[in-house]
Amino acid sequence: MEAAEMSNSQNGRKPSHGNDAFVPELMPRDEAGFPADDAQTPYVRHGLAGLRAAREVLPGAALLEALGPAGLRRLRGPGGLAVVVEVPTADWCQHVGSALRDIVPFVHVEVRDGSSKTQHKPSEGNDKVARLLCEGARVAGVSHAPERYLPEALVAAADLVIRIGPPSNRVVAETIRAATGKRARRMPVAVAGSLNFDALTSQIRIGSTPRECIARIRSIAEARSGIDPQLGEVPDLETLHGYGSPAMEWARDLVRDLDAWREGRLDWSAVQRTALLYGPPGTGKTSFVRSVAKAARIPLIATSVSGWFTGSNGYLDGVLKAFEGKLALAAAQAPALLFLDEVDAIPSRDGLSARGRDWWTPVITGVLAALDSTTSGDASRLIVVGATNHLSALDPAMIRPGRLFPPIEIARPSVEDLAGILRQHLGADLPGEDLMPVAMLGTGATGAEAVGWIKAARSAARAEGRRMVVADLARAVAPEDDRTPEELAVCARHEAAHAVAARIRDIGTLRSVSLAMSTGTAGSVRALLHGRTLMTRAQIEDLVIVALAGRAMDASSGAANTGAGGGSGSDLAKATELVASIHATFGLGDELAIRGGPDAAVAAMRDDPALRRVVERDLQALYARAVAFVRDHRPAIEAVAERLVATRVLSGEEVERLIRSHAGTPARSNRNGRARDAR
Template identity: 40%
Template sequence: MSTQSSLDHHSSASVDDVDLEPDDTGGDPASPAPVRHTDLRSMINSAQRHSLRDLLVIPMLKQALGSALVRQLKRGDSTLALVIAVPSPAWVAPLSEALTRLAFQGLMIIGPSERLQRADEAARRAEEAAKALSKGVSVIGIAVTPSQELSKVLLGAADAVVTVPPPDATLANRAIRRFTRKGQAEALSARDLAGLDWPDFVAAFRRGSSRQEIARRLARAAAARSSVSFAENGPPLSALTGYGPALEWAQALVHEIDAMRAGHAPVAVLESALLAGPPGTGKTLLAQALAREAGLPLVTSSVAAWFSASDGHLGAVIREQANFFASLRANRPCVGFLDEIDALPSRLGLGGSRNADFWTPLITGVLLNVDQLRQACPDVIFLAATNHPERVDPALRRPGRLDRVFEIAPPDVAGLTGILRAHLRAELAGADLSSVAQLLLGRVGAAAVQVVHAARRRARLAGRALTLEDLLAEASPPEPRSLAELKACAIHEAGHAVVALALGRTLQGVSLQLAGASGGMTRIEHPGFIPTRSVIEDTVVIGLAGRAADIVLGSGASAGAVGDLAIATRELSALHASFGLGRTLLHRAEAEDASALVRLDGRFAQSIEADLRRLLDRAITIVTKHQSAVLAVAEWLLARRALSGAQVQALLETHSLSAAATYDVPAGAARTDSVDALDSGHEGIILPS
């Protein structure tokens, strides 16, 4: 079985034109001769359909079939079984009519059926195809999704599976020139045809219209297709920062597409991917940048859109789902983007749920549609996005459907600096944005963009140009905590940061920025993928170092370390119950579930408690040894609200181990002590990078 497809149907292609009388002006003097009709409207409609079939549908069919299959169909000297995938349901009828004109007499065309799941319908369709082929009659099955709408007998017997893409710019421009002599030709582009269906062409090609009028109707119709866009104004891939392997994959994919277009590489199935990460990390932006760089239309949808565009009943939602995948086929080659795919629950979690009968057909429909898309349309890049990858059905995450899974984490300082620079464009060209990025560390890229917008508004309301101080003010809004609370938070976070460096970890930064219930944050890089017991215990020591600093240098332990204690308990529970690094090799639970044993097993809880107290004592020892540096870091945090890892490292190296002096606030540093309201508690957070 052979499969014919094209990487880029928007580019110029050689078309085996229909035999029409040539015209020096490029027009079509050989429009179908008028037929006597009593009804003028019937005459016009009949002539219009006939003209469009000759000028548009037959050429696009010939282009997809290729010269060899066209010759076989015209001769009719051999029995053929063909399967043809069309862009949308509306194309089934015109392409079926074109096939009857193109092929030798005696051809049988079998259209799609929505009732193949019924045994009697499946048997009837199978017998229909089998009998025709056994009698020497060529059979062509035509459908949007042949695997779901055509008989398995015909699919298995098919000599070729052909995908007919919608008309490209070359075909459309040629059809317009031959449809009418009036007016100058306007060259339509891929953007002008994106998402157009057969009725759009029928409505645009009106008798008596000029070439410009037809072209403008098509362009307006394409612009009205809200699910299809061209991200021409989006950032290039080279301007994106903080995406890690996902960005490298996207850039390699663009190079692969360029090589295929240039004929330097064979046409292959383009990879798909699941983009996972917290809200605001730029998953949609990456899809837009990929489409822009590859010069492809972006077709977007979401599970929520399927529900909002329907009455919510199962059949209506499934139809909207099918329409999305039909739009991908209709606009190939393209980038398809399905947002918030975790709105479809995993079948693993449905179990005995009474909602399983509703969700299972929807999930299965996505799986089948993705399979069909990947097989029939290798030139479609399918992307999905989620904030919760663990909720996505495993059958959808596997290679062959979503080939890659990329975790897009909140960006580091360099990534945030790049995001700020990209959205500032030419503004503040010489300014050092790292101080702003430090204040935003731990927040997503969308937060950095919002800071730029808010800073511009601040400057605009003041009637002046944007300054670095505007960005700093928006990145660090007025502080609601009292000075005493800020000092407590600063000592707590300084303990985390200094102990992390003392234990050889790479510190990205530390800040006093409020984030929900958290009053500060210390961000360190993960030490590796396969931690040993010493690595895990060091991580716990760093987590307990904030409480140790509270005890040694602050006003004593407080409830602000609740998050640190939760992380430490979870790490130690996994060490003993999951990783086999404790007193036994017994695997009692998965790492994420191991801490539940603390509530269920008293002896296990006592063991974890003993480890926690031992490691807290170790943290207290390290903080005491480096208390001069901890106090210095705390003072600088009070002044600047955020410090980089390099700045903390410099302070640690500067202070002697025995010094316990309190350092003055650096000259020129601005202290923000404004208090609007009191806020209780503080929490040190360690976020592995």
């Protein structure tokens, strides 16, 4: 039989009780089952007899509202019954458990707030629950996260599920009346929605007036839902630049949903509570999350996979406990934003060796289970956001609805966004200056690099005892080049070949080409690739030809050099990964069997000589096509390179004009809109 569900969810509507008018006052004993409070209390000595402390009243009032008359009748009905009560936060558990026992007798009430790592688990206590239910007993469980902490047998067998949401104004008003003897009037919407049990009840004091109680509740609620002190200097969300529409839309939706939830106009279950930010290092994923937390007026709890290892003994149980500790810390401050940085440090099971899989599988499974319980229950009230520099390295099970979803790209900023980032971080410096030329010099840089330029420019100006000028910033972006004229010419031809190939092969929208040096690179080409959902082998091969065009130009101009090789971001590394993926990831080669994601495809070559030979064969063939391309389009490449030496940076539009002026029009396209290459 399906369990009946009762709730006091804040949805802006009065609870429905058939033809009975809802009465906000606590019901007398003969209706609600609360015992008479005959004991003499200290309040009697002060002439406050008949008043009751908020801690005694609030749990029962919230429970009765969630039940309603129909639920109360069901609870008091004859026979055995399995009941699960979900409360807002952990500090409600014991109090609601006591209120439940006062309403109706239970043979056993299991109260679990997660404080015991060994006993508060779904696998504990099932024998007892099953035996009592078989005997026709009445059994209840109370928790802020039932599926995570209560016996799984009780959760599965529940005849009645009672969900107590954040206390409504109706419940708060009745609690205030019980403590002060007077009605509360003119309360703000969802006045106590963001407070836990202890925070709320400590503001409702015997001897106070309702107005004083409400004033204290408002004060602490505003303090707790206000800006985290650590986020005070974080830029406002609406002043950010370079994050793109999907990220900003997600952030605005989250802030709007949280405001609606606080006002009682939206259930917590309707809030978009998860996301995964991905993109290159330095693009500001952490900064973005901090601004989101500030705009949402919720605390930010940040953690990383590496922190779980360094903050524990490094063994399996220690790593999981470190993660669970962060979850518990975030839950204690809910509503809050839990930020999981470097989630790609949890490897995908697809690419693990047998030995690695034995160790990592329990960790991965434990993290996934914790994410499920954290993001699925209404009571958790956590926003969970992950971040990674390598989306393809994540376990596929991590990226699905209910876990870290949706994936949102945080790409490198455009030139316009880069100028906006510079203006934002310059503050009062360089007022009224046109920053677009400086941004053009830094095309392809990240927000983090832009902040570094500003620091370097300010430092240079301080060293000379003067105010910063635009020239300081320009020198920080593109320091004086110590390359010889010959080296500059070689680098320019290399980057020009990439740029012309990107345009004529039509891999996307060419944004810019630059000779500005940055860490590990002597120049760069930025292009926005076509947002294709599906790609053919020919389209992937076009990307390889563009990646190899720089080396082909080097070789045709004298000799190949080290510029195309190097680490994982080098031309040859990208080309190798793409070709390996054709055969081992996408099933577009001679075999359909896959080895895993792109990283796994590259790793597979180390242990599979046959795969390595196939990849090398295809790389050589595509390199030959790149050499032919460079030969056929050399006039345009030389023109772009000459201009690049003079200006250091060219926009995509300027490259297009040079191609047209030196080669007539771009190479003819075939029926599929792909550029023909010389064979």
